[in-house]
Amino acid sequence: MHRPTWVEIDLNALRHNLFAIKKWVGPQIKILGIVKADAYGHGDYEVSRVLLNNGVEMLGIAILEEGIQLRDKGIKAPLLILGGIFEEQIDTVIQYGLTPTVYDLKLAEVLSKRAYYFNTIMKVHVYVDTGMGSIGVKYDKAVEFVKFVKNMKNLLIEGIYTHCSSSDEKDSAFTNLQIKRFRDVLDALDASKACIPLRHMANSGAILGYPEAYFNMVRPG
């Protein structure tokens, strides 16, 4: 069976880009490969396979349905849902072994209760708003939020992250402010022994221009 040539070229280019990013950020930085929106229209399953076969351990998707599709096609790697989820989606998230993002205490409580019901510990990532102003736990409330979630018996905070809103733009002042706000949150958590293993901020733009935004994981799209 022949696969169309352009797919192979595409996937070779992808592998090439992945190795370029790895070399750029260095071996100690983990990569969360973003495959949302059908991997930007390149085919999320094919792209996921290439990333996972080349050392990427975790993938990022936008919505629950993308996770269901990847699981149904046999992808077993950790899948982080970058967008929010609705309460009525929680059981499906658990059944498909997906990793939700949390930034709302009420939703986190329901997640923990449902995880208890299914007799499981669910990994979650906390999303911090460092300036975009839309969704997320505001940076000055993040430490308190993490402490609440840490006390929820069936949730395990595996990661914490934020997003740069203007890393592609020339004015770096705002991105630097976002980095500082996020770092302050992480320092405060470390100081209170609530240290979280995975910390990530940088999208492609920030990978190129802001090494201080790497923390220990980056999110190229």
Ligand SMILES: *Cc1c(COP(=O)(O)O)cnc(C)c1O
């Ligand atoms: C889409 C997305 C990315 C990747 O962004 P690029 O600019 O394509 O690199 C990273 N993080 C989050 C949270 C995203 O939603």
